[in-house]
Amino acid sequence: MEKIISNYNEILKQIRSCESKLVGKYCEPELIAVSKQFPKEIIQILVDKGHKIFGENKVQEAQLKWIDLRRENSDKKIELHLIGPLQSNKVNLALDIFDVIQTIDREKIALKIKTYLEEKNEINKKKFFIQVNIGDEEQKSGVSENLTEQFFKWCFNDLKLNIIGLMCIPPFGQPPEPFFKRVRILCDRLDLKHASMGMTNDFKSAIDHGSTFIRVGTGIFGERN
Numbered sequence: 198m199e200k201i202i203s204n205y206n207e208i209l210k211q212i213r214s215c216e217s218k219l220v221g222k223y224c225e226p227e228l229i230a231v232s233k234q235f236p237k238e239i240i241q242i243l244v245d246k247g248h249k250i251f252g253e254n255k256v257q258e259a260q261l262k263w264i265d266l267r268r269e270n271s272d273k274k275i276e277l278h279l280i281g282p283l284q285s286n287k288v289n290l291a292l293d294i295f296d297v298i299q300t301i302d303r304e305k306i307a308l309k310i311k312t313y314l315e316e317k318n319e320i321n322k323k324k325f326f327i328q329v330n331i332g333d334e335e336q337k338s339g340v341s342e343n344l345t346e347q348f349f350k351w352c353f354n355d356l357k358l359n360i361i362g363l364m365c366i367p368p369f370g371q372p373p374e375p376f377f378k379r380v381r382i383l384c385d386r387l388d389l390k391h392a393s394m395g396m397t398n399d400f401k402s403a404i405d406h407g408s409t410f411i412r413v414g415t416g417i418f419g420e421r422n
């Protein structure tokens with residue numbers, strides 16, 4: 198428990214100490230505490246510490262933990278982000294649980310989101326990122342870089358989804374900087390404020406390249422099984 202709090206404070210300190218050349222150009226980076234695979238009791242430690250933004254990568258796991266966590270912390274303004282792939286049969290459930298969905302990556306998902314939010318009259322209540330497959334990797338989800346502009350415009354202009362940024366996971370085992378750079382350039386071109394990029398091992402470099410949401414799991418909660 199003490200370890201988690203000291204890890205958390207250390208990450209916050211490191212975020213603040215990033216002397217990015219971009220200071221002032223983009224908004225200050227927010228920390229998403231990625232709590233996947235950790236139980237409610239552990240997450241509650243950070244909630245008690247005042248942390249508000251959390252990330253989960255699986256809809257069903259989030260349902261099991263966060264319905265209770267939200268109820269037990271209804272006085273706190275928790276913001277829950279889905280950072281893992283979304284299947285079309287889980288779209289409605291995901292929209293019931295998450296405030297922000299970072300992984301829109303195909304038309305079918307976007308259309309389902311639009312339909313459900315219209316039904317509930319909640320089209321302006323949620324925020325979204327488009328996931329970009331920036332390394333063009335076959336096994337990874339995300340829209341390919343050269344189709345992102347077209348897909349964004351369709352989601353934003355035609356479906357009226359509140360897309361606030363782009364999200365990426367650079368290829369494993371390669372320096373991430375060129376990928377961070379390309380995603381930030383794409384965000385700027387599309388006039389998108391937010392870039393969700395950077396994890397435990399590379400968040401400082403992501404901030405240096407204009408990330409506004411870093412997603413840190415291991416660095417706060419420790420190793421997962």
Ligand SMILES: *Cc1c(COP(=O)(O)O)cnc(C)c1O
Nearest residue numbers: 231254280396397412413414415
């Ligand atoms: C698990 C996960 C993270 C956090 O990774 P760490 O290396 O534990 O910080 C970030 N982003 C996504 C999409 C993840 O699935």
